[in-house]
Amino acid sequence: MAWTVGEVARLAKVSVRTLHHYDAVGLLGPSGRSDAGYRLYEMTDLERLQQVLFFRELGFSLDEIRAVMADSAFDRGDALRAQRALLAEKARRTGAMLTKIDEALAAMEGGTTMDENDMFEVFGDFDPKQYEDEVKQRWGDTEAYRESARRTKAFTKDDWKRVKAEQEAVMDAFAEAFRAGLAPDDPKVQEVVERHRLSIERFYTCSKEMHANLGRMYVEDPRFAKNYEDRAEGLARFVCDATQAALRLA
Protein backbone atom coordinates (compact mmCIF):
# COMPACT_ATOMS: atom_id res chain seq x y z
CA MET A 1 0.00 0.00 0.00
CA ALA A 2 1.36 3.39 -0.98
CA TRP A 3 -0.07 6.88 -0.68
CA THR A 4 0.40 9.98 -2.84
CA VAL A 5 1.20 13.39 -1.34
CA GLY A 6 -2.39 14.52 -1.45
CA GLU A 7 -3.59 11.43 0.34
CA VAL A 8 -0.96 11.72 3.04
CA ALA A 9 -1.74 15.41 3.40
CA ARG A 10 -5.40 14.63 3.98
CA LEU A 11 -4.59 11.86 6.43
CA ALA A 12 -2.16 13.89 8.49
CA LYS A 13 -4.02 17.18 8.10
CA VAL A 14 -1.01 19.03 6.80
CA SER A 15 -0.67 20.83 3.47
CA VAL A 16 0.88 19.27 0.39
CA ARG A 17 3.33 22.12 0.49
CA THR A 18 4.45 21.05 3.95
CA LEU A 19 5.23 17.57 2.68
CA HIS A 20 7.13 19.06 -0.27
CA HIS A 21 9.01 21.20 2.19
CA TYR A 22 9.92 18.30 4.47
CA ASP A 23 11.16 16.47 1.41
CA ALA A 24 13.17 19.47 0.23
CA VAL A 25 14.94 19.95 3.56
CA GLY A 26 15.64 16.25 3.85
CA LEU A 27 13.48 15.67 6.87
CA LEU A 28 11.05 13.21 5.37
CA GLY A 29 11.04 12.00 1.81
CA PRO A 30 8.83 9.31 0.32
CA SER A 31 10.16 5.78 0.13
CA GLY A 32 9.60 5.74 -3.59
CA ARG A 33 8.43 7.50 -6.72
CA SER A 34 6.04 6.45 -9.45
CA ASP A 35 7.13 6.33 -13.11
CA ALA A 36 5.74 9.79 -13.55
CA GLY A 37 7.78 11.07 -10.61
CA TYR A 38 4.89 11.13 -8.13
CA ARG A 39 5.92 10.80 -4.48
CA LEU A 40 4.80 7.48 -3.02
CA TYR A 41 4.71 7.18 0.75
CA GLU A 42 4.77 3.85 2.63
CA MET A 43 3.60 2.98 6.13
CA THR A 44 7.07 3.56 7.58
CA ASP A 45 6.98 7.06 6.11
CA LEU A 46 3.66 7.68 7.83
CA GLU A 47 5.12 6.55 11.13
CA ARG A 48 8.04 8.87 10.66
CA LEU A 49 5.68 11.70 9.79
CA GLN A 50 3.72 11.06 12.94
CA GLN A 51 6.96 11.38 14.90
CA VAL A 52 7.84 14.60 13.15
CA LEU A 53 4.43 16.07 13.89
CA PHE A 54 4.66 15.12 17.55
CA PHE A 55 8.03 16.81 17.79
CA ARG A 56 6.71 19.83 15.96
CA GLU A 57 3.78 20.06 18.35
CA LEU A 58 6.30 20.09 21.15
CA GLY A 59 7.97 23.15 19.67
CA PHE A 60 11.06 21.61 18.13
CA SER A 61 12.42 23.29 15.01
CA LEU A 62 12.72 21.19 11.87
CA ASP A 63 16.50 21.28 12.24
CA GLU A 64 16.27 19.91 15.74
CA ILE A 65 13.83 17.24 14.67
CA ARG A 66 16.13 16.14 11.90
CA ALA A 67 19.08 16.06 14.30
CA VAL A 68 17.20 13.99 16.87
CA MET A 69 15.87 11.54 14.35
CA ALA A 70 19.16 11.19 12.54
CA ASP A 71 20.84 10.20 15.80
CA SER A 72 22.01 6.62 15.48
CA ALA A 73 20.56 5.91 18.92
CA PHE A 74 17.15 7.06 17.79
CA ASP A 75 14.53 4.55 18.71
CA ARG A 76 10.88 5.10 17.99
CA GLY A 77 9.85 3.76 21.39
CA ASP A 78 12.28 6.02 23.22
CA ALA A 79 11.09 8.97 21.19
CA LEU A 80 7.45 8.25 21.88
CA ARG A 81 8.15 7.93 25.57
CA ALA A 82 10.11 11.18 25.65
CA GLN A 83 7.37 12.90 23.68
CA ARG A 84 4.89 11.54 26.17
CA ALA A 85 6.79 13.06 29.07
CA LEU A 86 7.13 16.38 27.30
CA LEU A 87 3.45 16.44 26.46
CA ALA A 88 2.63 15.76 30.10
CA GLU A 89 4.82 18.70 31.01
CA LYS A 90 3.00 20.80 28.47
CA ALA A 91 -0.32 19.78 29.99
CA ARG A 92 1.02 20.88 33.36
CA ARG A 93 2.00 24.23 31.87
CA THR A 94 -1.44 24.67 30.36
CA GLY A 95 -2.92 23.93 33.75
CA ALA A 96 -0.67 26.58 35.29
CA MET A 97 -1.87 29.09 32.73
CA LEU A 98 -5.47 28.27 33.57
CA THR A 99 -4.67 28.99 37.20
CA LYS A 100 -3.02 32.25 36.23
CA ILE A 101 -6.09 33.30 34.26
CA ASP A 102 -8.26 32.54 37.25
CA GLU A 103 -6.00 34.68 39.37
CA ALA A 104 -6.22 37.51 36.89
CA LEU A 105 -10.01 37.21 36.90
CA ALA A 106 -10.10 37.12 40.68
CA ALA A 107 -7.89 40.21 40.87
CA MET A 108 -10.17 42.00 38.42
CA GLU A 109 -13.29 41.07 40.31
CA GLY A 110 -11.70 42.13 43.57
CA GLY A 111 -10.72 45.40 41.94
CA THR A 112 -7.05 44.83 42.70
CA THR A 113 -4.11 44.42 40.34
CA MET A 114 -1.81 41.46 40.19
CA ASP A 115 1.80 41.56 41.26
CA GLU A 116 3.82 42.17 38.11
CA ASN A 117 6.21 39.33 38.89
CA ASP A 118 3.46 36.75 39.19
CA MET A 119 1.66 38.08 36.23
CA PHE A 120 3.97 36.53 33.67
CA GLU A 121 5.17 33.62 35.74
CA VAL A 122 3.63 31.05 33.45
CA PHE A 123 5.05 32.35 30.20
CA GLY A 124 8.66 31.28 30.54
CA ASP A 125 8.74 29.46 27.32
CA PHE A 126 8.79 25.80 27.36
CA ASP A 127 12.17 24.72 26.11
CA PRO A 128 12.07 20.95 25.76
CA LYS A 129 15.79 20.66 26.27
CA GLN A 130 15.44 22.41 29.59
CA TYR A 131 13.38 19.48 30.81
CA GLU A 132 15.79 16.85 29.69
CA ASP A 133 16.92 16.21 33.23
CA GLU A 134 13.40 15.91 34.48
CA VAL A 135 12.60 13.50 31.70
CA LYS A 136 15.65 11.47 32.54
CA GLN A 137 14.66 11.37 36.17
CA ARG A 138 11.19 10.31 35.23
CA TRP A 139 12.23 7.65 32.82
CA GLY A 140 15.34 6.73 34.67
CA ASP A 141 18.91 6.65 33.57
CA THR A 142 18.84 6.44 29.83
CA GLU A 143 21.36 3.63 29.72
CA ALA A 144 19.34 1.44 32.06
CA TYR A 145 16.19 2.37 30.30
CA ARG A 146 17.51 1.48 26.92
CA GLU A 147 18.34 -1.93 28.27
CA SER A 148 14.72 -2.35 29.17
CA ALA A 149 13.74 -1.38 25.65
CA ARG A 150 16.03 -4.05 24.29
CA ARG A 151 14.70 -6.58 26.78
CA THR A 152 11.06 -5.97 25.97
CA LYS A 153 11.75 -5.95 22.28
CA ALA A 154 11.99 -9.73 22.50
CA PHE A 155 8.73 -10.04 24.41
CA THR A 156 6.12 -12.26 22.84
CA LYS A 157 2.43 -11.54 23.02
CA ASP A 158 2.17 -14.05 25.81
CA ASP A 159 4.85 -12.25 27.77
CA TRP A 160 2.88 -9.05 27.45
CA LYS A 161 -0.24 -10.81 28.56
CA ARG A 162 1.48 -12.10 31.67
CA VAL A 163 2.88 -8.68 32.46
CA LYS A 164 -0.53 -7.16 32.09
CA ALA A 165 -2.13 -9.75 34.36
CA GLU A 166 0.51 -9.04 36.97
CA GLN A 167 -0.12 -5.32 36.81
CA GLU A 168 -3.83 -5.89 37.11
CA ALA A 169 -3.34 -8.05 40.18
CA VAL A 170 -1.27 -5.33 41.84
CA MET A 171 -3.84 -2.71 41.00
CA ASP A 172 -6.59 -4.87 42.42
CA ALA A 173 -4.58 -5.24 45.60
CA PHE A 174 -4.30 -1.45 45.81
CA ALA A 175 -8.00 -1.03 45.21
CA GLU A 176 -8.83 -3.56 47.88
CA ALA A 177 -6.62 -1.87 50.46
CA PHE A 178 -8.11 1.46 49.51
CA ARG A 179 -11.68 0.24 49.90
CA ALA A 180 -10.78 -1.36 53.22
CA GLY A 181 -9.82 2.12 54.39
CA LEU A 182 -6.20 1.29 55.12
CA ALA A 183 -3.76 4.20 55.54
CA PRO A 184 -1.14 4.72 52.79
CA ASP A 185 1.63 3.94 55.26
CA ASP A 186 -0.04 0.79 56.58
CA PRO A 187 2.40 -2.14 56.36
CA LYS A 188 -0.08 -4.09 54.24
CA VAL A 189 -0.27 -1.24 51.75
CA GLN A 190 3.49 -0.85 51.78
CA GLU A 191 3.77 -4.50 50.86
CA VAL A 192 1.71 -3.82 47.76
CA VAL A 193 3.81 -0.76 46.98
CA GLU A 194 6.92 -2.92 47.01
CA ARG A 195 5.23 -5.52 44.82
CA HIS A 196 4.34 -2.74 42.41
CA ARG A 197 7.88 -1.40 42.36
CA LEU A 198 9.28 -4.86 41.67
CA SER A 199 6.84 -5.36 38.82
CA ILE A 200 8.30 -2.23 37.28
CA GLU A 201 11.85 -3.40 37.83
CA ARG A 202 11.10 -6.06 35.26
CA PHE A 203 11.53 -3.23 32.78
CA TYR A 204 14.06 -0.90 34.29
CA THR A 205 15.75 -0.14 37.58
CA CYS A 206 13.24 1.71 39.67
CA SER A 207 14.54 3.24 42.91
CA LYS A 208 12.14 4.30 45.65
CA GLU A 209 12.73 7.89 44.56
CA MET A 210 11.78 7.10 41.01
CA HIS A 211 8.85 5.10 42.22
CA ALA A 212 7.64 8.11 44.21
CA ASN A 213 8.02 10.20 41.05
CA LEU A 214 5.95 7.71 39.15
CA GLY A 215 3.38 7.90 41.92
CA ARG A 216 3.15 11.64 41.51
CA MET A 217 2.63 11.13 37.82
CA TYR A 218 -0.33 8.88 38.55
CA VAL A 219 -2.29 11.81 39.84
CA GLU A 220 -0.82 14.57 37.70
CA ASP A 221 -1.24 12.82 34.42
CA PRO A 222 -4.84 12.07 33.48
CA ARG A 223 -3.82 9.16 31.27
CA PHE A 224 -2.36 7.30 34.19
CA ALA A 225 -4.88 8.59 36.66
CA LYS A 226 -7.71 7.19 34.57
CA ASN A 227 -6.29 3.71 34.97
CA TYR A 228 -6.69 3.95 38.70
CA GLU A 229 -9.76 6.12 38.89
CA ASP A 230 -11.67 3.66 36.74
CA ARG A 231 -11.17 1.10 39.47
CA ALA A 232 -12.10 3.38 42.35
CA GLU A 233 -12.48 7.13 42.67
CA GLY A 234 -9.53 8.52 44.55
CA LEU A 235 -7.37 5.47 44.02
CA ALA A 236 -4.76 7.39 42.04
CA ARG A 237 -4.13 9.73 44.93
CA PHE A 238 -4.04 6.82 47.33
CA VAL A 239 -1.37 5.03 45.30
CA CYS A 240 0.56 8.26 44.99
CA ASP A 241 0.45 8.80 48.75
CA ALA A 242 1.51 5.23 49.32
CA THR A 243 4.60 5.57 47.13
CA GLN A 244 5.49 8.83 48.87
CA ALA A 245 5.10 7.09 52.21
CA ALA A 246 7.40 4.31 51.06
CA LEU A 247 10.09 6.85 50.35
CA ARG A 248 9.55 8.53 53.72
CA LEU A 249 9.64 5.25 55.60
CA ALA A 250 12.77 4.01 53.86
Added chain:
Amino acid sequence: MAWTVGEVARLAKVSVRTLHHYDAVGLLGPSGRSDAGYRLYEMTDLERLQQVLFFRELGFSLDEIRAVMADSAFDRGDALRAQRALLAEKARRTGAMLTKIDEALAAMEGGTTMDENDMFEVFGDFDPKQYEDEVKQRWGDTEAYRESARRTKAFTKDDWKRVKAEQEAVMDAFAEAFRAGLAPDDPKVQEVVERHRLSIERFYTCSKEMHANLGRMYVEDPRFAKNYEDRAEGLARFVCDATQAALRLA
Protein backbone atom coordinates in the same frame (compact mmCIF):
# COMPACT_ATOMS: atom_id res chain seq x y z
CA MET B 1 5.75 53.12 38.57
CA ALA B 2 7.05 52.70 35.05
CA TRP B 3 9.22 50.06 33.44
CA THR B 4 11.73 50.25 30.59
CA VAL B 5 11.72 47.76 27.70
CA GLY B 6 14.44 45.67 29.23
CA GLU B 7 12.62 45.41 32.52
CA VAL B 8 9.34 44.46 30.87
CA ALA B 9 11.17 41.95 28.71
CA ARG B 10 12.64 40.28 31.78
CA LEU B 11 9.32 40.28 33.58
CA ALA B 12 7.35 38.80 30.71
CA LYS B 13 10.16 36.58 29.46
CA VAL B 14 10.01 37.92 25.93
CA SER B 15 12.83 39.59 23.99
CA VAL B 16 13.28 43.33 23.75
CA ARG B 17 12.97 42.90 20.03
CA THR B 18 9.52 41.40 20.48
CA LEU B 19 8.38 44.48 22.40
CA HIS B 20 9.87 46.71 19.70
CA HIS B 21 8.00 44.65 17.15
CA TYR B 22 4.68 44.90 18.97
CA ASP B 23 5.19 48.62 19.15
CA ALA B 24 6.06 48.85 15.46
CA VAL B 25 2.97 46.96 14.33
CA GLY B 26 0.75 48.97 16.65
CA LEU B 27 -0.22 46.07 18.85
CA LEU B 28 1.19 47.34 22.10
CA GLY B 29 3.08 50.57 22.59
CA PRO B 30 4.23 52.05 25.88
CA SER B 31 2.03 54.61 27.61
CA GLY B 32 4.84 57.12 27.58
CA ARG B 33 8.41 57.95 26.67
CA SER B 34 11.25 59.46 28.70
CA ASP B 35 12.95 62.68 27.62
CA ALA B 36 15.58 60.62 25.89
CA GLY B 37 12.92 58.71 23.97
CA TYR B 38 13.06 55.56 26.11
CA ARG B 39 9.85 53.52 26.14
CA LEU B 40 8.12 53.64 29.52
CA TYR B 41 5.50 50.98 30.25
CA GLU B 42 2.77 51.36 32.88
CA MET B 43 0.73 48.70 34.70
CA THR B 44 -2.07 48.90 32.14
CA ASP B 45 0.48 48.13 29.43
CA LEU B 46 1.61 45.08 31.38
CA GLU B 47 -1.98 43.89 31.63
CA ARG B 48 -2.42 44.37 27.91
CA LEU B 49 0.81 42.49 27.28
CA GLN B 50 -0.41 39.61 29.41
CA GLN B 51 -3.53 39.48 27.26
CA VAL B 52 -1.49 39.51 24.08
CA LEU B 53 0.69 36.68 25.34
CA PHE B 54 -2.31 34.57 26.31
CA PHE B 55 -3.76 35.05 22.85
CA ARG B 56 -0.42 34.26 21.28
CA GLU B 57 -0.15 31.08 23.33
CA LEU B 58 -3.52 30.13 21.94
CA GLY B 59 -2.22 30.41 18.40
CA PHE B 60 -3.73 33.71 17.32
CA SER B 61 -1.73 35.76 14.82
CA LEU B 62 -0.73 39.26 15.84
CA ASP B 63 -3.19 40.64 13.30
CA GLU B 64 -6.01 38.68 14.87
CA ILE B 65 -4.98 39.74 18.35
CA ARG B 66 -4.99 43.37 17.32
CA ALA B 67 -8.39 42.97 15.72
CA VAL B 68 -9.89 41.29 18.77
CA MET B 69 -8.44 43.81 21.20
CA ALA B 70 -9.38 46.78 19.08
CA ASP B 71 -12.99 45.65 19.07
CA SER B 72 -15.03 48.26 20.90
CA ALA B 73 -16.77 45.45 22.77
CA PHE B 74 -13.47 44.14 24.05
CA ASP B 75 -13.60 43.55 27.73
CA ARG B 76 -10.70 42.14 29.67
CA GLY B 77 -12.95 39.86 31.70
CA ASP B 78 -14.64 38.49 28.59
CA ALA B 79 -11.27 37.92 26.99
CA LEU B 80 -9.88 36.14 30.02
CA ARG B 81 -12.92 33.90 30.16
CA ALA B 82 -12.70 33.10 26.47
CA GLN B 83 -8.99 32.42 26.81
CA ARG B 84 -9.77 30.16 29.72
CA ALA B 85 -12.19 28.13 27.63
CA LEU B 86 -9.72 27.87 24.76
CA LEU B 87 -6.95 26.80 27.08
CA ALA B 88 -9.20 24.12 28.52
CA GLU B 89 -9.80 22.93 24.97
CA LYS B 90 -6.07 22.90 24.38
CA ALA B 91 -5.58 20.83 27.51
CA ARG B 92 -8.13 18.38 26.15
CA ARG B 93 -6.22 18.20 22.88
CA THR B 94 -2.96 17.57 24.70
CA GLY B 95 -4.69 14.77 26.59
CA ALA B 96 -5.85 13.29 23.30
CA MET B 97 -2.31 13.37 21.99
CA LEU B 98 -1.09 11.57 25.09
CA THR B 99 -3.67 8.89 24.40
CA LYS B 100 -2.52 8.67 20.79
CA ILE B 101 1.09 8.23 21.88
CA ASP B 102 0.04 5.45 24.21
CA GLU B 103 -1.76 3.78 21.34
CA ALA B 104 1.31 4.07 19.15
CA LEU B 105 3.43 2.56 21.91
CA ALA B 106 0.94 -0.24 22.44
CA ALA B 107 0.89 -0.98 18.72
CA MET B 108 4.68 -1.08 18.68
CA GLU B 109 4.84 -3.39 21.66
CA GLY B 110 2.23 -5.62 20.16
CA GLY B 111 4.19 -5.65 16.93
CA THR B 112 1.24 -4.33 14.95
CA THR B 113 0.86 -1.08 13.06
CA MET B 114 -1.77 1.52 13.70
CA ASP B 115 -4.59 2.27 11.35
CA GLU B 116 -3.46 5.16 9.19
CA ASN B 117 -6.68 7.08 9.76
CA ASP B 118 -6.38 6.99 13.54
CA MET B 119 -2.74 7.72 13.45
CA PHE B 120 -3.11 11.41 12.74
CA GLU B 121 -6.49 11.91 14.29
CA VAL B 122 -5.20 14.23 16.97
CA PHE B 123 -3.31 16.60 14.70
CA GLY B 124 -6.16 18.51 13.13
CA ASP B 125 -4.89 21.86 14.03
CA PHE B 126 -6.54 23.74 16.72
CA ASP B 127 -8.14 26.73 15.07
CA PRO B 128 -9.54 28.88 17.87
CA LYS B 129 -12.21 30.29 15.58
CA GLN B 130 -13.40 26.77 14.89
CA TYR B 131 -14.32 26.48 18.54
CA GLU B 132 -16.14 29.76 18.67
CA ASP B 133 -19.47 28.01 18.69
CA GLU B 134 -18.42 25.67 21.42
CA VAL B 135 -17.14 28.55 23.46
CA LYS B 136 -20.38 30.39 22.92
CA GLN B 137 -22.33 27.35 23.97
CA ARG B 138 -20.16 26.99 27.01
CA TRP B 139 -20.28 30.59 28.02
CA GLY B 140 -23.75 31.13 26.73
CA ASP B 141 -25.12 33.56 24.23
CA THR B 142 -22.64 36.39 24.16
CA GLU B 143 -25.31 39.03 24.48
CA ALA B 144 -26.76 37.47 27.61
CA TYR B 145 -23.34 36.84 28.97
CA ARG B 146 -22.23 40.39 28.46
CA GLU B 147 -25.19 41.48 30.47
CA SER B 148 -23.94 39.36 33.30
CA ALA B 149 -20.54 40.99 33.01
CA ARG B 150 -22.17 44.38 33.29
CA ARG B 151 -24.27 43.23 36.21
CA THR B 152 -21.36 41.83 38.19
CA LYS B 153 -19.26 44.88 37.45
CA ALA B 154 -21.33 46.71 40.06
CA PHE B 155 -20.86 43.97 42.65
CA THR B 156 -19.33 45.04 45.93
CA LYS B 157 -17.01 42.85 47.90
CA ASP B 158 -19.93 41.92 50.12
CA ASP B 159 -21.93 40.82 47.09
CA TRP B 160 -19.11 38.54 46.08
CA LYS B 161 -18.91 37.17 49.58
CA ARG B 162 -22.59 36.33 49.54
CA VAL B 163 -22.31 34.68 46.16
CA LYS B 164 -19.40 32.62 47.36
CA ALA B 165 -21.24 31.51 50.49
CA GLU B 166 -24.18 30.44 48.36
CA GLN B 167 -21.97 28.41 46.05
CA GLU B 168 -20.31 26.76 49.02
CA ALA B 169 -23.67 25.82 50.46
CA VAL B 170 -24.71 24.18 47.19
CA MET B 171 -21.44 22.31 46.96
CA ASP B 172 -21.84 21.09 50.51
CA ALA B 173 -25.30 19.86 49.63
CA PHE B 174 -23.84 17.95 46.69
CA ALA B 175 -21.13 16.47 48.86
CA GLU B 176 -23.64 15.41 51.47
CA ALA B 177 -25.84 13.69 48.91
CA PHE B 178 -22.78 12.03 47.42
CA ARG B 179 -21.59 10.71 50.77
CA ALA B 180 -25.10 9.49 51.55
CA GLY B 181 -24.80 7.33 48.45
CA LEU B 182 -27.77 8.87 46.64
CA ALA B 183 -28.08 8.26 42.90
CA PRO B 184 -27.49 11.21 40.54
CA ASP B 185 -31.11 11.05 39.39
CA ASP B 186 -32.50 10.87 42.91
CA PRO B 187 -35.12 13.63 43.39
CA LYS B 188 -33.19 15.03 46.34
CA VAL B 189 -30.07 15.34 44.23
CA GLN B 190 -32.04 16.84 41.38
CA GLU B 191 -33.27 19.48 43.79
CA VAL B 192 -29.69 20.47 44.48
CA VAL B 193 -28.95 20.46 40.77
CA GLU B 194 -31.73 22.95 40.22
CA ARG B 195 -30.51 25.08 43.10
CA HIS B 196 -27.09 25.04 41.52
CA ARG B 197 -28.46 26.04 38.15
CA LEU B 198 -30.40 28.92 39.65
CA SER B 199 -27.33 30.15 41.50
CA ILE B 200 -25.66 30.39 38.11
CA GLU B 201 -28.61 32.18 36.58
CA ARG B 202 -27.69 35.05 38.86
CA PHE B 203 -24.95 35.66 36.31
CA TYR B 204 -26.32 34.54 33.01
CA THR B 205 -29.14 32.55 31.53
CA CYS B 206 -28.27 28.92 32.04
CA SER B 207 -30.47 26.40 30.29
CA LYS B 208 -30.44 22.75 31.33
CA GLU B 209 -28.38 22.03 28.23
CA MET B 210 -25.81 24.58 29.19
CA HIS B 211 -25.87 23.33 32.74
CA ALA B 212 -25.12 19.82 31.51
CA ASN B 213 -22.24 21.26 29.50
CA LEU B 214 -20.91 22.96 32.58
CA GLY B 215 -21.22 19.66 34.40
CA ARG B 216 -19.07 17.98 31.78
CA MET B 217 -16.52 20.70 32.24
CA TYR B 218 -16.34 19.94 35.95
CA VAL B 219 -14.74 16.62 35.23
CA GLU B 220 -12.84 17.51 32.07
CA ASP B 221 -11.21 20.62 33.40
CA PRO B 222 -8.87 20.00 36.32
CA ARG B 223 -9.30 23.56 37.58
CA PHE B 224 -12.99 23.01 38.15
CA ALA B 225 -12.63 19.39 39.12
CA LYS B 226 -10.26 20.34 41.91
CA ASN B 227 -12.97 22.44 43.51
CA TYR B 228 -15.14 19.38 43.88
CA GLU B 229 -12.50 16.75 44.37
CA ASP B 230 -11.11 18.67 47.34
CA ARG B 231 -14.44 18.15 49.05
CA ALA B 232 -14.78 14.49 48.22
CA GLU B 233 -13.03 12.20 45.77
CA GLY B 234 -15.34 11.48 42.89
CA LEU B 235 -17.63 14.39 43.61
CA ALA B 236 -16.90 16.09 40.29
CA ARG B 237 -18.11 13.09 38.35
CA PHE B 238 -21.13 12.81 40.59
CA VAL B 239 -22.13 16.42 39.95
CA CYS B 240 -21.52 15.93 36.25
CA ASP B 241 -23.74 12.84 36.21
CA ALA B 242 -26.40 14.71 38.15
CA THR B 243 -26.53 17.56 35.64
CA GLN B 244 -26.69 15.06 32.77
CA ALA B 245 -29.54 13.31 34.53
CA ALA B 246 -31.37 16.60 34.94
CA LEU B 247 -31.27 17.08 31.18
CA ARG B 248 -32.46 13.53 30.56
CA LEU B 249 -35.30 13.83 33.04
CA ALA B 250 -36.49 17.18 31.69
Added chain:
DNA sequence: CTAGACCCTGACGTAACGTCAGGGTCAAGC
Protein backbone atom coordinates in the same frame (compact mmCIF):
# COMPACT_ATOMS: atom_id res chain seq x y z
C1' DC C 1 -10.10 12.42 -26.42
C1' DT C 2 -11.08 15.82 -23.31
C1' DA C 3 -12.26 17.77 -18.73
C1' DG C 4 -11.13 18.02 -14.06
C1' DA C 5 -8.53 16.57 -10.37
C1' DC C 6 -4.09 15.38 -9.39
C1' DC C 7 1.11 15.70 -9.53
C1' DC C 8 5.83 18.07 -10.54
C1' DT C 9 9.47 21.85 -9.91
C1' DG C 10 10.84 26.50 -9.39
C1' DA C 11 10.38 30.92 -7.31
C1' DC C 12 8.75 34.70 -4.86
C1' DG C 13 5.80 36.25 -0.60
C1' DT C 14 4.91 36.43 4.48
C1' DA C 15 4.77 36.39 9.71
C1' DA C 16 7.15 37.08 13.70
C1' DC C 17 10.65 37.86 15.07
C1' DG C 18 16.59 37.32 15.39
C1' DT C 19 20.61 39.70 14.64
C1' DC C 20 23.74 43.10 13.57
C1' DA C 21 25.11 48.16 12.77
C1' DG C 22 25.68 52.80 14.05
C1' DG C 23 24.75 55.90 17.49
C1' DG C 24 22.71 58.26 21.89
C1' DT C 25 21.84 57.74 27.44
C1' DC C 26 22.72 57.00 32.23
C1' DA C 27 24.54 55.80 36.79
C1' DA C 28 28.80 54.41 39.01
C1' DG C 29 33.40 55.11 40.00
C1' DC C 30 37.86 57.39 39.64
Added chain:
DNA sequence: GCTTGACCCTGACGTTACGTCAGGGTCTAG
Protein backbone atom coordinates in the same frame (compact mmCIF):
# COMPACT_ATOMS: atom_id res chain seq x y z
C1' DG D 1 34.42 66.08 34.63
C1' DC D 2 35.31 62.03 32.27
C1' DT D 3 35.20 57.28 31.25
C1' DT D 4 33.09 52.80 31.16
C1' DG D 5 29.69 49.37 30.82
C1' DA D 6 25.03 48.41 30.70
C1' DC D 7 21.14 50.09 28.57
C1' DC D 8 18.25 52.52 25.01
C1' DC D 9 17.13 54.12 20.08
C1' DT D 10 16.12 53.35 14.93
C1' DG D 11 16.95 51.17 10.62
C1' DA D 12 17.72 47.17 7.90
C1' DC D 13 18.73 42.74 6.42
C1' DG D 14 18.41 37.47 7.73
C1' DT D 15 15.68 33.29 9.02
C1' DT D 16 12.14 29.66 9.68
C1' DA D 17 8.37 27.22 7.94
C1' DC D 18 5.77 27.31 5.18
C1' DG D 19 1.72 30.00 1.60
C1' DT D 20 0.87 31.06 -2.94
C1' DC D 21 1.16 31.43 -7.71
C1' DA D 22 3.12 30.00 -12.39
C1' DG D 23 3.97 26.89 -16.02
C1' DG D 24 3.61 22.40 -17.25
C1' DG D 25 2.96 17.09 -17.09
C1' DT D 26 -0.39 12.83 -15.51
C1' DC D 27 -4.48 10.09 -14.76
C1' DT D 28 -9.04 8.46 -14.91
C1' DA D 29 -14.00 8.92 -15.87
C1' DG D 30 -17.26 9.76 -19.43
